[in-house]
Amino acid sequence: MQLDSITAQTLLASAREAGLEAEMRCLALLAHGATGQALHAAFQLELARSGLTEPGFGLLSVLYAHDPELTLRSDLAVTAGLSPMRTDDALTRLEMSRLVRRHRDAKDRRLVWLTLTDAGREQVSGALHR
Numbered sequence: 001m002q003l004d005s006i007t008a009q010t011l012l013a014s015a016r017e018a019g020l021e022a023e024m025r026c027l028a029l030l031a032h033g034a035t036g037q038a039l040h041a042a043f044q045l046e047l048a049r050s051g052l053t054e055p056g057f058g059l060l061s062v063l064y065a066h067d068p069e070l071t072l073r074s075d076l077a078v079t080a081g082l083s084p085m086r087t088d089d090a091l092t093r094l095e096m097s098r099l100v101r102r103h104r105d106a107k108d109r110r111l112v113w114l115t116l117t118d119a120g121r122e123q124v125s126g127a128l129h130r
Contacts, residue, residue, distance in 0.1 A: 008030055011026055011030070012026050012027070012030070014026075015027075046127070047127065050123065050126060050127040051097075051123070052123070052127060053090065053093070055080070055082055055086055055087070055089070055090040056090045056093060056094055056099075057124070057127060058080040058081070058082065058090075059076060059080050059082070059087065059090050059091065059094065059100070060094065060099065060100070060116070060120060060123065060124040060127075061080075061124060061128070062076055062079045062080050063076070063100065063114060063115065063116045063120070063124075064116060064121065064124045064125070064128075067115075067116050067121065068115070069115075070103065070113040070114065070115050071113065071114050071115070072111060072112070072113060072114075073087065073088075073091070073102075073111075073112040073113075073114055076114060091114070094120070097119075098117055098119050098120075099116070099117055099119055099120035099123055099124075100114055100115065100116060100117060100120050101114070101115050101116075101117055102114055103115070
């Protein structure tokens with residue numbers, strides 16, 4: 001959660017009224033929040049340099065961890081912590097970029113198996129080792 005400057009100043013003023021200990025805790029929490037925001041911005045920048053989005057990177061990371069085994073689309077969504085719709089959107093982009101491959105189950109066409117392509121393996125490996 002990003003706090004605007006006025007909200008942060010208001011919280012700090014309120015904490016100061018409560019005493020030095022409350023002020024120090026408030027300053028620590030505000031610094032923690034700012035650090036988290038800076039780390040998230042740096043993470044997004046690195047992903048952009050790798051040509052990836054956060055959901056795409058999350059899905060590629062899960063597939064990379066299970067590689068070379070096939071992974072069910074439904075299991076992938078749960079493991080990556082994404083909604084089915086967000087998973088499908090990200091998978092479509094990854095498939096169009098030839099980073100993942102979808103396979104329908106021969107016995108049960110409702111099941112969709114996923115695997116990394118060689119390009120997907122290289123992409124996620126490069127992003128992880130930057």
